Amino acid sequence: MAATTAFKGAKSSRWRRFVLKPFVFVQFFFGIGLLAIALKQFRRKNTHPAQSPELIAKDWEILYYRIIPFRAISRAWGWLTNCHLPVWARRPLLGLYARTFNCNLEEAKDGNLDNYSCLAEFFRRKLKNGVRPIDSVSAVVAPSDGTVLNFGRVTAGMMEQVKGVSYSLGEFLGPAYWRNGPEVQPAGQTELEYEKSLLVNKDNDLFHCVIYLAPGDYHCFHSPVDWTVNFRRHFPGALLSVNPSIAKWVAGLFSLNERAVYVGRWKHGFFSMTPVGATNVGSIRVYADEKLRTNCTKWALPLPYYDRYMGPTETDSDEIPLHKGEIFGEFNLGSTIVLIFEAPKDFEFKIRPGEKIRMGQSLHVTGSSVKQEAAAH
Known part of the structure; x- marks a missing residue:
């Protein structure tokens, strides 16, 4: 035996x-x-x-594409x-x-x-100290290494994910009730009305910037400005590829994918930073948000989105103050960061679509009022 x-x-x-x-x-x-x-x-x-239009995926093509078990x-x-x-x-x-x-x-x-x-x-390898200096003068710096997919002014509640392919601000962020607790969003609100409702200062405009992290890039992402986070909305979503070639094909790609929208305030008003999941990048970790769980089964997270208040409306948590360049989280492999923020109308980016950027470098020109105020600060 x-x-x-x-x-x-x-x-x-x-x-x-x-x-x-x-x-x-x-x-x-x-x-x-x-x-x-x-x-x-x-x-x-x-x-x-x-x-x-002929090169953009039709609804039935996206439907079949989503049948692929990317989450598994x-x-x-x-x-x-x-x-x-x-x-x-x-x-x-x-x-x-x-x-x-x-x-x-x-x-x-x-x-x-x-x-x-x-x-x-x-x-998840870390970098040597000093290899990513943080621009000390600019108010807004790159949150990560990567390639600029697109950037610019939000127009009538729409943003370009790549040239010629747009997606909805409202669909990406979800209902705008993060400032003073759960508010009822007006019924029948247009895209433009939604955009205007985000502005703290009605003389400002909204801007956006999309950065793609390739598999070989440094995988951590950092705070691009000095700001305070008070809300997180987690969309379980899909895990479609965010490769630039797919972004050119699937309209509204970033609104389909899993993402964690972090919303707060900076000195010019509204600010949001969103890490977007992708194929083979189901794991998004945010160091100050241990409650975030990504790439779960659809049975574990059956709702369209999950909110967490990080401000005075939730007693078991506090607002998260973040300084420019401070480490915020990490991806496993590579994905996309989407910035949406309020700034004076003369704010002007100094980057180009397709440009390789490094975390900490300035994203805007030196002549804007944002720069001048940052220098004084």
Whole structure:
């Protein structure tokens, strides 16, 4: 009997050693291959100066696209990237990833690949002190490394996610009742009326900026301004790819995806910062919001959105004061940050669509009143 048990134990051990472990590594290489294909797609040049209606996905195409189980795929990818790597495999596998996605290891606080026990740890690598200086004069700085997808003034309650493809401000943020507790939004409110309702100073305008984080970018995001967060709205949503090529194809992409909208005030009025989830990026972590849980099953989060008040309306929490450049949260892999904020009418961006930017660099020109007030401050 003991011999039989020992035989079964040895057989089980051989099974784990020669079947299960190689299977895990096959999955790992398969994931790397998929990511490499995605990167090649990202690098394809856009030959269309503006998006024509024929190139934008129709409703039935989006419906079929959403049938793909991106949430399950993302959870599986999350499990895979957290699998422990033996020391001998770390340098070749993580090195392959770093070369494929142009990761700058010289900027990493720990540049020794042997010290990262899994791919997820490498995703979340921290940077050396001083490699991302925060512009001390500008009031608004880049919240992350990445590529500028689009930016500009909000027009009649609409924003461009890429040139020629727009989405609704109201659909992205949801009902505007975060300032003084749950208010009833006026019935039949137009997009323009919704936009105006966000302004603290009616002489200001709303502006937006969309930044895409590629798989090789630094994955943490920081506060772009000095502000106070008092509300969070979590949309469970989908986990569609936010690759620029998909953003050109699916109108309203950012309003479909899972996202955590953080709303508050800065010196010019309304300010919001939204990390948007994506395929293989189901995990969004915000350091000051431990209650946030992303990439859950639709049965766990059945409602369209979930609100959390972080101000005087909720006794178990406080407002969150954030300073410009202060670390705010992190993605697993890469995704998108959307900024929507109120500023004087002469506010002017100094970035370009498609430009690579680094966390902490200025986003606006030096001649605006925002800059002048920031310098005085």
